[in-house]
Amino acid sequence: MxxxxxxxxxxxxxxxxxxxxxxxxxxxxxxxxxxxxxxxxxxxxxxxxxxxxxxxxxxxxxxxxxxxxxxxxxxxxxxxxxxxxxxxxxxxxxxxxxxxxxxxxxxxxxxxxxxxxxxTPAYLSRQVDVILEQGERWGNINLGKGRKAQVEHGSANPTGYATIGTGRNVVVGDTLANTLEAAGYQVHREWYINDAGSQVRVFGASVYARYAQALGMDEPLPERGYQGEDVQEVARIIAEREGDKYLHMPKDEAVRALGRLGIEEVMTNIKRTLARLNIRYDNFFSEKSLWTSGLGYEMIERLRAKGLVIEHDGALWFSEDGSPIRSGQGQRRTDEEYAADKDESGQALPVQAVLIRSPKVISDPEERPTYFASDIPYMWHKVMLRGFNPAIYVWGEDHQADVPRLYAAARAIGLPDGAIRILIYRFITLLRSGQEVRMGKRKGNALLIDDVVDEIGADAFRYIMLSRSVDTKFTFDLDVLKEQNEKNPVYYVQYGHARICSIERKAAEEGWDQGSGVGGQGSEAISSPLTPHPSTLTSVELALIRKLLQLPEVVELVATTLQPHHYTTYAREVTQAFSKFYEECRIKGSPPDVAHARMKLARATRLTLAKTLKLMGMNAPERM
RNA sequence: GCCCCUAUAGCUCAAUGGAUAGAGCGCCGGCCUCCGGAGCCGUAGAUCGCAGUUCGAAUCUGCGUAGGGGCACCA
Known part of the structure; x- marks a missing residue:
């Protein structure tokens, strides 16, 4: 650069x-x-x-x-x-x-x-050829130097189909993964399946009830069970495929088996949804495996050996500095109770210990202790066993309190500094008919990614999710988006790309650009210089080249800040610069050398737009 | 009580501590005999408040104000 x-x-x-x-x-x-x-x-x-x-x-x-x-x-x-x-x-x-x-x-x-x-204009004009030579590699940088990086994203509970809440997570995560790839990292994309814990048991019981109902039994949904239609659908699919055999075994066993099958079905559906968004994973990591493999217990022992594990009332706690837990900790408290949480001198006490294991939360030794307890072996597995550095987490703001704990645990077990990096994104607010859409997976009133993609399309979905800083909570108005479908900025960028393709087609048909190879594969074009002297380049052309040259800088910016919204800004700026060029610099009808140079600039712009869209996981259409 | 995030134009959002704070939508006014008008050009319009640090602050610090999230033997 x-x-x-x-x-x-x-x-x-x-x-x-x-x-x-x-x-x-x-x-x-x-x-x-x-x-x-x-x-x-x-x-x-x-x-x-x-x-x-x-x-x-x-x-x-x-x-x-x-x-x-x-x-x-x-x-x-x-x-x-x-x-x-x-x-x-x-x-x-x-x-x-x-x-x-x-x-x-x-x-x-x-x-x-x-x-x-x-x-200088001389330098700038040469760069058009540099871009064309690099082709699809244009924009790539070597920040990672081949190191292994992981982006773990999505990772919603497998207790229902992918909701819009997960939408921002997967789009941001996938775009970051694309970016790190372009930045010279060997990237691994992972989804963490929370297939252990109480929500999964409730889910299993819910699937059991719906399964029995699908087979004509009168089985009530459990207390606080999953009410969504997705769970009904999953149960129906299982009933059709497997018949009634789970009704002829002990209920405990059936609930467990149907929980497993239910998760499989849900994940199948989620994968299908993600495929629509152009998102794929290298691995789906089972939380449960951390405990069946014994790694979780090893980690607890490791912490215990360092004196960072405290036993209290039969439960295990992680405490970064080994300080004891206080009475009342670990229980839900009111604002007033927190306010009253002071020592003798009136100083507020920090919350220091985190629950790892408790006989009250879990009676089955095969299940994992607590959510936080799994995070510890999981990061060890990522960084020490698989060598990812950085291992990036994409988490919703509901997990923000876990961030300092996770970093503390990373220090405690001895992970290298900076090996894990946690990105917290803000939740979006959804409006429909001017009303905020409240979402809850368990109640089954969550809006699904599939529904929104049906309405606005995958490209617009990704673009919207990427268009704001992850720190910004923004409002996503479904009605406006539908109404203004054609005014969505995504179409502005894609239109720019399609227009360049159209110019290239026309140039090839009508022969404006003799010998440049436009329309063909164009190897001659690469070797032929930009004929006009740089001094004949207009300011509009120079401005466009300058903008194109920023692509590697934007890749680096996104790779280091983990803020993919910069792509949307950049894509619009490139398109805007091209539009001005298009308005002011005629290609058709210009002297051959000028037309030739401009065709090359148009093609370099197309490569730049296509790459930016690709990084965002969007299509670069040749026609619209 | 404590922690995290946010506050910029009428609305939705940008702006690696730099020079004159940018876009989109909306408003108002222009532009095609011509490569795709889903376009281009122009007008109007903004840094929540008060201190501080700095040669320089939308950006960093402190104190406020307003909103969101969290501080569970839930995940």
Whole structure:
């Protein structure tokens, strides 16, 4: 990336200036480059001179001048390795600040303490060919250097079909997985099946009741059972397939067996739903297996050996610093009771211990102790046994309280720092007819992903789920979305892609672009240079190229911040830049060399849009 | 009581501590003899409040205000 290259150049320039005694000795900080808001300030800028003013005891403009001067030597030496050969004359202006960095990829300018870099038209025009050469690899970076990363997402309780609540989880998780792949990681996608615990037992009993009902028996749904139609459907499917054999065995055994079968059926349905959203997994990990394999008990012993396990009333607790639990802890309390939770001096007591195992919550030794207890062997399994680093968790905000516990447990069992990374996303609010849709899986009134995808389509669904920062709780109005179907920004981007495809088809049919290979597989196009001299490129064309070149930066941004909404912003910006190009720069009817160059730019745009859409898990249609 | 998240234009949302805070929708006004008008151009319109840190704050800190979530022997 040119940005990283510039950053390195600045660091080298500072080092050289220090060697020459022009700047005092100090450790060189990380040089960050930004895109100035004002295009007249160039393509990249660094405020490093301002940051160094204090430590160097010099005024920022002076520091900037020194760096800029040394930058010339640095870039003269190493630009050749980054930029392919060129004989283009650099774009120089007459200001005394401007430094000619022949062979020039950029010019440097010092403005009130900022060091501004401007990519030259020559460099920009060459990049179109670079994009075309990279093809589908365009946008990929090597942040991961082949390391193994995991994204665990979805992971809803297998007690019903996939609801809209899970929708944001899977779309964000899948997009992050796509991103890490593009960023050079070996990515593993996993769904964690909570197939142990009391909800699963309730689910099994619910399936049993519905199964018996489907076979004409008068079996009531258990107290607090799952009332949804999905459970009825699952029970019906099982009854049709398996007959009534589960009515002829002890009920306990039947409930257990039907629970297992029910989970299988539910997961089959969920997988089908996810396939509609273009989401696949490498593995579905069973929570229960952590306990049947014995790993869970090993972990508890590991913690116990460190003195971090406390026994109290026959239950086991994890306490990060070994401090004892207090009376009342582990019970649901009111606001007032929390407020009253103070020590002798009136200081509020932190909640320190987390329940691992209790005879009250579980009587069956084959089942897992508590939800939190499973998390400990699970992260060990991810990081230490399977070597994922980072292991990323995509969790809804209802799990936020577990975040510090999980990190504490990770430290306690000795996972490397930063090996697990937890992303918390906010829940969305749904409106239908102006009313908030309240959702509960157990009550069966949850809106299913399938229903919404039926209404608005998979691409729009993914786009909406990705369009906001995961920290933002947003409102998803189904009626508006349906009404404004064609105004959804997703169609703007896809339309842009389809329009470029159309141009390419037409160009091939009508022969506007002789010899460029447009419409064919185009290997000649790659080898043929962008004929017009860079100075003939219009500002609109240059702006489009600049925007295209940001794709690797956006991939890096998403990979490091785990915030996939940046893609939607970027996709719109690229489309917008292309639309302006399309309005102002005619291809058909232009002189052959200009038409040729513009066709290449259009195709580079298509590659960029297609890649961005692919990263978002969306289709890039050739026709709409 | 404590913890986490949020507060930006009429609405929904952007903005790696930088220079003049951007889009979409909505409003108002323009643009096709021409490669796809699901488009383009233009007008109007905003950082919740008060302090602080910094050369520089929507962004960081503190105190408020408002909303959401959590602090279960539920998952």
């Amino acid at each position: 040119i940005r990283d290259y510039l950053s390195k150049c600045v660091a080298e320039a500072i080092a050289k200036a220090q060697q020459a005694g022009e700047l005092p000795d100090f450790p060189i900080p990380t040089i960050t480059l930004e895109h100035p808001r004002q295009p007249e300030m160039g393509d990249y800028a660094t405020s490093i001179a301002m940051q160094l003013a204090r430590i160097a005891k010099m005024p920022p403009p002076k520091i900037a001048e020194i760096i800029a001067k040394r930058l010339r030597e640095v870039s003269l030496v190493s630009l050749v390795s980054v930029v392919s050969d060129t004989t283009d004359t650099p774009d120089t202006s007459d200001t005394t600040d401007t430094i000619d960095t022949t062979p020039s990829a950029f010019t440097v300018e010092v403005v009130s303490g900022f060091i501004n870099f401007r990519l």
